[in-house]
Amino acid sequence: DQQVKQNSPSLSVQEGRISILNCDYTNSMFDYFLWYKKYPAEGPTFLISISSIKDKNEDGRFTVFLNKSAKHLSLHIVPSQPGDSAVYFCAASAHLSGSARQLTFGSGTQLTVLP
């Protein structure tokens, strides 16, 4: 049972345009959401996050939107640059009693930004 889903395995956009990556989740206990970026032969690196008490968080060219009623979040990159080409993972976190949080990852979306 996939609790975090990224239904688009790949996305191609032109340099300078907007990239929109989508993610859906099913577990209502998730209250913190993150996006990680992964280049080949490297580990995932943290990009941006959002708490469930917010509906938008912005950091430079990256904005994450959260729609709790739809259990949907999206990552907007504008303008897109060739260096943004990577696999993007959506992750969700729930607080577990007596322990640190754990992340549940989606399957990733390969973004290709064409020059």
Next chain:
Amino acid sequence: EAGVAQSPRYKIIEKRQSVAFWCNPISGHATLYWYQQILGQGPKLLIQFQNNGVVDDSQLPKDRFSAERLKGVDSTLKIQPAKLEDSAVYLCASRRGPTDTQYFGPGTRLTVL
């Protein structure tokens, strides 16, 4: 600040052989995680340590996988015996506190023939 270190970076073994992976987390990070990432999928948590104690190993196939973090710093993950379906990238991650971001190492790519 040095990142999460993992070794080896690549390993090729035959099925039924044993293999071990090593992880050195970021200094001062109390929580350490091991993930398995199969090609085309997202990372899946195998085990979580808090200092040298296991917090959650519910998704670790304990008949063949084992992990330890004896001194609350470095950790090793072992597979014995390996199966073909164990071919994956094994990622180690760490974080300082319960609400901090997880930082990942580069991973070990395991191929089981």
